[in-house]
Amino acid sequence: GENVEQHPSTLSVQEGDSAVIKCTYSDSASNYFPWYKQELGKGPQLIIDIRSNVGEKKDQRIAVTLNKTAKHFSLHITETQPEDSAVYFCAASIRYSSASKIIFGSGTRLSIRP
Amino acid sequence: DVKVTQSSRYLVKRTGEKVFLECVQDMDHENMFWYRQDPGLGLRLIYFSYDVKMKEKGDIPEGYSVSREKKERFSLILESASTNQTSMYLCASIRRSSYNEQFFGPGTRLTVL
Numbered sequence: 001g002e003n004v005e006q007h008p009s010t011l012s013v014q015e016g017d018s019a020v021i022k023c024t025y026s027d028s029a030s031n032y033f034p035w036y037k038q039e040l041g042k043g044p045q046l047i048i049d050i051r052s053n054v055g056e057k058k059d060q061r062i063a064v065t066l067n068k069t070a071k072h073f074s075l076h077i078t079e080t081q082p083e084d085s086a087v088y089f090c091a092a093s094i095r096y097s098s099a100s101k102i103i104f105g106s107g108t109r110l111s112i113r114p
Numbered sequence: 115d116v117k118v119t120q121s122s123r124y125l126v127k128r129t130g131e132k133v134f135l136e137c138v139q140d141m142d143h144e145n146m147f148w149y150r151q152d153p154g155l156g157l158r159l160i161y162f163s164y165d166v167k168m169k170e171k172g173d174i175p176e177g178y179s180v181s182r183e184k185k186e187r188f189s190l191i192l193e194s195a196s197t198n199q200t201s202m203y204l205c206a207s208i209r210r211s212s213y214n215e216q217f218f219g220p221g222t223r224l225t226v227l
Contacts, residue, residue, distance in 0.1 A: 009154065034216070043118070043204055043218030044157070089156060100145065100208065102216060106156040 002027040004092050006105025014113050019080055021108045023090035024072040030092040033066060033073050034102070038087045047088075048075070077110075085112045117141075118219040120205055126225045133192040135222050137205030143217075144210035146188035148172075148180060151202040151221070163188055164210065195226045 003026040013019045025033075031052040036044035050057045050064045050073065057064050061080075066073040077084055090105040121136035139146065145164050149157040149172075159172030163182040177199060181189040188207075192199055205219040 004156075006156070036218075041220070043206075043220050045218070046215040049215075101159070101162075102147075103159075104149075104157040106154055 002030065002092060002094070002101070002103045004090060004103045004105045006090050006108060008108060009106065010109045010111070012111045012113060013080055015080055015082065017080055019077045019084070019110055021075045021088055021090065021110075022072060023074070023092075023105050024070075025092040025103070026071070027092065027094065028068075028071065029094050032093040032100075033064070034091050034093065035062075035064060035075050036089045036091065036104075038089065038107075040086075044089055080112050082112050082114065085110060118205055118207055118217050120203075120219040120222050122222050123220060124223050124225075126227065127192075127195050128227050129196060131192075131195045131226075133195050133224065133226075135190040135192075135203055135205075135224070137188045137190070137207075137219055138186050139188075139205075139207040139217065140186065141207060141209070141217065142185065143207035144185070145208045146182065147206045147208075147216070148178075148188065148190045149204045149206065150174070151204055157204060160190065195224075197226050200224060200226045 006023045034049035037047045038044040061078050063076045088108045091102045093102040118139045127133050147162040148160045158174050160178050161180040163169045169180050179191045203222045206216050208216040
């Protein structure tokens, strides 16, 4: 079945530096790739997503890139700030007519050092 | 403000008890999901429902059942709780056949003693 691998599991960066999280997926039929941020005591929240017909998407300090041939996608956070500290999940999704199935990566705990 | 709510934030139960976790969404979403979250394993899908009274097994359905009698409510049932079901349980919903955001509840941390 579909599998999503995420690396690294933990990441610590200096405030102001960039952070990169990488994911690979196994099912070439996957066509939607969301990224979620989970802060302490809360459920995950969508921060950015990308569809399979797009190679890159940017929203202020965060960007996502997708390489369909290699089946990998990455999250880039620039100019990191303390509030970026959280657990980040990548996911791959296959959309059907009546439902969609989303497979999540194992998560990356990002810590921003002051 | 859209919202997914879960009946309890923290729950402690004993082995063998029947446990009900309730989830309610106010967005008129067709699809609802139950995940469990464990360190190093990410979010694993237990069951999902794409309409009232419809349910589909996810990746780890063993030991769980679900109920969707109303569109806004999706219940997860542990028929006989076991210690290996100690986990964080997350409910989510999404509008059918869209690339829209999957909204998550705050989670229920269940401890089975």
